[in-house]
Each structure stands twice: as C-alpha cells, then as structure tokens.
Amino acid sequence: MSTTARDLLDLSLVDLAGALDAKRVSSREVTDAALGRITATDTRVGAFLTVTAERARAQAEAADARAARGARLGALDGVPIALKDIFLTKGVATTAGSRILEGFVPPYDAAVVERLEAAGAVLLGKLNMDEFAMGSSNENSAYGPCRNPWDLSRTPGGSSGGSAAAVAARQAFGALGTDTGGSIREPAAFCGVVGMKPTYGRVSRYGVIAFASSLDQVGPLARTVGDSAALLQAIAGRDDRDMTSSARPVDDYRAALEGGAKGLRIGVPREWLEAEGLDAGVARRVREALAAYETMGARLVEVSLPHTRYGIAAYYLIAPAEASSNLARYDGVRYGLRKPGARGLKEMYAETRDEGFGAEPKRRIMLGTYALSAGYYDAYYLRAQKVRTLLRRDFDRAFEACDVVAGPVAPTVAFRLGEKASDPLAMYLADVFTVTCNLAALPGLSLPCGLHPTEAMPVGLQLLGRPFDEVTLFRAGRALERELPPLPRPPGIEP
Amino acid sequence: MPLLSLDEVRRIAALARLKLSAEEEQVFQGQLSAILEYVEQLKELDVSGFEPMTHALAAGDVPPLRDDVVRPSLQPEEALANAPAREGTCFKVPRIIE
Numbered sequence: 001m002s003t004t005a006r007d008l009l010d011l012s013l014v015d016l017a018g019a020l021d022a023k024r025v026s027s028r029e030v031t032d033a034a035l036g037r038i039t040a041t042d043t044r045v046g047a048f049l050t051v052t053a054e055r056a057r058a059q060a061e062a063a064d065a066r067a068a069r070g071a072r073l074g075a076l077d078g079v080p081i082a083l084k085d086i087f088l089t090k091g092v093a094t095t096a097g098s099r100i101l102e103g104f105v106p107p108y109d110a111a112v113v114e115r116l117e118a119a120g121a122v123l124l125g126k127l128n129m130d131e132f133a134m135g136s137s138n139e140n141s142a143y144g145p146c147r148n149p150w151d152l153s154r155t156p157g158g159s160s161g162g163s164a165a166a167v168a169a170r171q172a173f174g175a176l177g178t179d180t181g182g183s184i185r186e187p188a189a190f191c192g193v194v195g196m197k198p199t200y201g202r203v204s205r206y207g208v209i210a211f212a213s214s215l216d217q218v219g220p221l222a223r224t225v226g227d228s229a230a231l232l233q234a235i236a237g238r239d240d241r242d243m244t245s246s247a248r249p250v251d252d253y254r255a256a257l258e259g260g261a262k263g264l265r266i267g268v269p270r271e272w273l274e275a276e277g278l279d280a281g282v283a284r285r286v287r288e289a290l291a292a293y294e295t296m297g298a299r300l301v302e303v304s305l306p307h308t309r310y311g312i313a314a315y316y317l318i319a320p321a322e323a324s325s326n327l328a329r330y331d332g333v334r335y336g337l338r339k340p341g342a343r344g345l346k347e348m349y350a351e352t353r354d355e356g357f358g359a360e361p362k363r364r365i366m367l368g369t370y371a372l373s374a375g376y377y378d379a380y381y382l383r384a385q386k387v388r389t390l391l392r393r394d395f396d397r398a399f400e401a402c403d404v405v406a407g408p409v410a411p412t413v414a415f416r417l418g419e420k421a422s423d424p425l426a427m428y429l430a431d432v433f434t435v436t437c438n439l440a441a442l443p444g445l446s447l448p449c450g451l452h453p454t455e456a457m458p459v460g461l462q463l464l465g466r467p468f469d470e471v472t473l474f475r476a477g478r479a480l481e482r483e484l485p486p487l488p489r490p491p492g493i494e495p
Numbered sequence: 496m497p498l499l500s501l502d503e504v505r506r507i508a509a510l511a512r513l514k515l516s517a518e519e520e521q522v523f524q525g526q527l528s529a530i531l532e533y534v535e536q537l538k539e540l541d542v543s544g545f546e547p548m549t550h551a552l553a554a555g556d557v558p559p560l561r562d563d564v565v566r567p568s569l570q571p572e573e574a575l576a577n578a579p580a581r582e583g584t585c586f587k588v589p590r591i592i593e
C-alpha cells in the first residue's frame with residue numbers, strides 16, 4: 001500500500017471529514033484505500049463477513065458529486081463505515097453470525113442504516129460477531145473467528161469483535177455495534193478503540209436482530225472520542241417504529257467535547273478496583289488514568305456499588321430468558337435455514353433449530369427456557385429483575401455524589417483464542433464490570449488508557465454516566481484522550 | 496450430583512423446540528448446572544419490598560403510542576422472498592397433524 005493511502009487511513013473520522021470538506025481528498029479515493037486495506041489485511045484479521053465494494057464505490061461517487069456541488073450532507077458524508085452483521089441491510093445478506101440465517105437477505109433497512117445512508121456515509125460491509133451477539137470473544141461466530149489486530153493469537157473481544165477489529169486495523173473510520181452486556185465496550189477496550197453504549201432508548205432498535213430486548217442498545221466504535229460523538233449524533237433520536245426509543249431531544253455531543261475535566265466529580269467504586277480477578281497491570285493503568293483526571297482538576301470521590309457482584313448472576317438469567325423468547329422466531333418457516341426431510345412440523349422446528357444454532361445460543365435458550373418455566377419463574381427471572389432494581393438504586397445513589405463513575409472495562413487485556421472457549425462460566429465472568437451498566441440502563445464509554453505494562457496490549461477505561469448524560473461521558477473521555485499519548489498502530493498486522 | 500437431571504435437560508429442550516444429541520444433553524447438563532449453581536447467590540439478597548425492573552426506561556421517557564393509522568408495510572412478495580418453501584402467497588410447512 002502506498003504511503004498516501006496508509007496516511008489517509010490513519011486520519012480520524014473527524015479529520016477525514018475536514019479533508020473531504022476542503023476537497024483535499026475525494027470519498028472515492030478514501031473508499032478505495034479502505035477497500036484495499038480490507039483486501040490486504042482481512043484474510044488475517046477476519047473482521048468482515050461481507051464486503052459490499054461496488055455499492056461502497058457508488059455511494060462514494062455520489063458523495064463526491066454532492067461535494068462538487070457544495071452540498072455535503074455533514075460530517076459523515078463520504079466517510080467509509082462498516083456495520084456489525086446484526087443490522088438489517090436491504091438487499092445485503094445479514095447473518096447475526098449464525099448458520100440459521102445463512103443466505104437471509106433482509107427486505108428492509110434498520111433505522112440506524114437508514115440514518116447513516118441519509119447522512120451520506122459509505123457502507124463498506126458487514127462485520128463478524130459472536131452468534132446472535134452472545135459472547136465476549138467473537139469465537140462463537142459460525143463463520144470463523146475474528147482476530148485482534150494487536151496480536152493475532154488473541155481475540156478482539158465480543159460480541160462486536162469485527163467492529164472493534166476493523167476500526168483498529170484501519171479498515172473503516174468507524175463502525176456500529178450493539179451492546180447487551182458489554183459487547184461494544186469490551187471489544188473496544190481489547191482492540192484499543194473508543195466504544196460508546198448509549199442510554200437504553202437513545203438509539204432505535206428497529207431492524208436490529210434482537211438478543212435481549214430490555215438490554216440491547218446500538219452504539220458506535222471509532223478511533224477517537226470525537227469520532228464516536230459524530231457517529232452517535234447521526235444515529236440517535238426518536239423513531240416511532242421502536243416503542244422503547246426515547247422522545248427526549250438529542251444533545252449536541254460535539255459542542256460539549258472540549259469542556260475539559262476541571263470540576264468533574266469522578267466516582268470510583270470501591271468494589272471495582274478490589275474485585276477478585278482484576279489483573280494488576282490493568283488496575284495500574286486505570287489508577288493512572290484516575291490520577292490524570294485529578295491532575296486535570298477533576299475530583300475523585302469514593303462511591304459504593306454494593307450489588308456489583310450480583311450483576312453477572314442477574315444478567316445471565318435476564319438475558320437468556322429474553323433471548324429464549326426472541327430466538328423462538330427461528331423456526332424454519334419464514335426465513336433462514338430449514339432442515340429438509342422432517343415428517344411433521346414439530347420435528348422440523350426441533351431439527352432446524354438443532355442444526356442452525358451453535359452451542360452458545362442453544363445454551364442460553366436452554367437456560368432462559370428453564371428460568372421462565374413453570375415453578376421457576378419467581379425464583380429466577382422475577383428475583384433477577386428485583387436485583388436489577390437494586391443495581392439501579394446503587395447507581396442513583398452514586399450519582400448523587402459524582403458526575404461519572406470510572407473503572408476498568410474488563411478484568412484483563414484481550415485473552416488468547418481458545419483460552420476460555422470450553423468454559424462458558426469463565427467467559428461470562430469477564431463481563432463483571434460491563435453488565436451492570438446495561439441492567440441499570442445507563443450510558444457507558446470505553447476508551448484506551450494506555451498499554452498493559454507487561455503484555456503490550458491496550459487497556460480500557462470505562463466511564464458510566466447518568467441516564468441520557470452521554471454529553472458528560474464524551475467530555476470526560478475527550479479530556480483524558482487529550483492528556484494521554486495516542487496508542488501506536490496495532491502491531492499484529494504490520495506492515 | 497449436578498443440579499439438573501438428564502430428564503430435566505430433555506424436558507427443557509422439548510419446551511425450547513431443540514433436538515439435542517445425547518452428547519449435547521450430557522454437556523449441557525454439566526454446564527447449565529454449573530451456571531445455575533452460580534446464580535444461586537442471588538438468594539443471599541433480601542429482595543422483598545422491591546419492585547422488579549421490568550422496563551429499562553423511566554416512566555417519563557416512555558413515548559406515547561402513535562396514532563392507529565394504516566401505514567405502508569412489507570408487500571407479500573418481499574415478506575415471502577426468504578421463505579424456505581412457499582405456495583402462492585403462503586408459507587408452506589410440513590404436515591401439522593401427525
């Protein structure tokens with residue numbers, strides 16, 4: 001690849017928008033560079049399941065035509081972006097990482113896809129993910145694993161593993177993912193990029209393949225906090241096709257970015273940095289980030305989230321229960337796989353679902369069916385929902401004393417492929433710091449806070465905010481980003 | 496003793512419309528038992544007097560229902576385009592009455 005193409009792909013999304021605006025570069029040029037980068041690196045990374053090269057070039061040319069008439073649509077016009085394969089794309093295969101949806105071509109676009117297209121974004125294709133967004137390593141994809149651009153022997157995290165890897169590998173200037181229990185924030189931390197899970201209800205879920213409907217939320221993965229703000233700005237807001245999308249006006253995220261950390265009260269939950277299993281190198285980088293905030297004029301406040309340790313248990317009842325209901329629709333009747341040769345309808349259902357689902361969705365369907373079944377509902381599902389109330393109350397109290405809660409995203413840096421694949425419970429425990437944000441329906445930002453002292457892998461800092469206070473998260477995230485040296489290019493795929 | 500018996504695993508699989516192999520039944524018996532043992536810790540908490548959080552949005556954030564008016568939706572051909580089997584404008588399935 002030429003130096004020029006390489007430098008072009010190193011630009012942040014916001015800087016690329018400036019270059020497109022000033023006509024220093026065309027969308028076609030940068031789209032070709034991104035497609036070239038995908039061709040050159042993706043046999044090793046495995047971030048993409050589908051590349052829509054022709055469509056992307058046509059969208060780029062349309063963006064260039066708008067630029068030539070002085071009619072650019074805004075920051076995203078002509079910018080190459082990619083989508084987790086959980087968003088329905090009209091006319092483009094959508095699998096959710098599952099065999100049961102192999103060959104499925106959606107008849108309509110997800111709301112966020114419509115919004116990105118209306119903003120002029122160039123869509124490069126669909127990204128690898130854990131099957132039905134169930135997983136923390138991308139190893140549950142039915143289409144092969146995705147690898148971490150920092151070290152190809154490690155996972156990129158999950159479930160939005162392809163989204164984080166593509167952004168880190170400079171294959172795309174941003175990506176959309178979904179986060180049910182950490183699926184944006186954990187891969188962002190593992191791959192050294194910025195991931196934002198907005199407040200539940202901030203972004204429409206229309207056309208997003210459902211996993212756990214009371215927890216799922218759409219958000220961006222990008223290389224900078226400003227890029228992330230620009231992407232959320234384009235996709236946030238009320239959509240009357242999603243009953244749970246909020247009618248609250250969308251804040252101006254980019255206007256708030258440079259507010260600095262001075263005066264911010266940063267809550268440090270005492271249960272987090274003392275949590276069992278937290279790697280010492282990760283804890284060190286997180287403490288350094290907290291110290292940097294103090295230097296910048298923020299105040300650290302100790303807070304308590306006493307129910308943190310019950311988060312995983314509550315999550316792994318609620319999410320599978322909702323999943324078992326949502327995944328009932330994959331029955332071989334209207335779309336996707338049908339196992340041929342069954343003698344009757346019930347046999348067709350059972351054989352299709354056995355063949356089409358991988359081990360993790362089956363495990364969660366089983367768990368959820370059990371938790372909802374007669375005689376167990378009160379003991380499991382109802383109790384877990386009450387614990388959810390307790391978790392939300394913990395945060396409400398903490399936010400009386402602070403403006404953001406800060407801590408690690410994951411207990412370790414990216415683990416190796418295969419390391420936890422045979423022990424589902426060990427994999428679930430890696431979500432300890434991320435699930436409570438979804439259960440309490442809060443916004444959460446994950447951003448790099450340096451490389452691990454001995455493993456040379458990125459460490460993520462997590463910032464949680466009050467409901468619908470994404471503005472403060474962006475402001476606090478940007479302040480730290482400005483303070484810390486930027487991460488180098490991921491070395492796993494050099495040159 | 497695993498928390499779930501093999502019979503219970505089979506009962507859940509039948510409810511979930513999953514045809515599991517004998518090997519899958521064995522694996523799930525162990526794994527699901529381990530997960531259920533882990534979630535037992537929720538019983539340590541006294542949750543009496545707390546309402547379940549059934550909705551992720553605060554009351555004020557729940558938008559009103561839209562007007563009940565006819566709007567364009569998927570055309571039959573679009574809805575049927577992904578069907579594994581069809582007949583006319585219907586989805587075709589194997590025999591229902593066995």
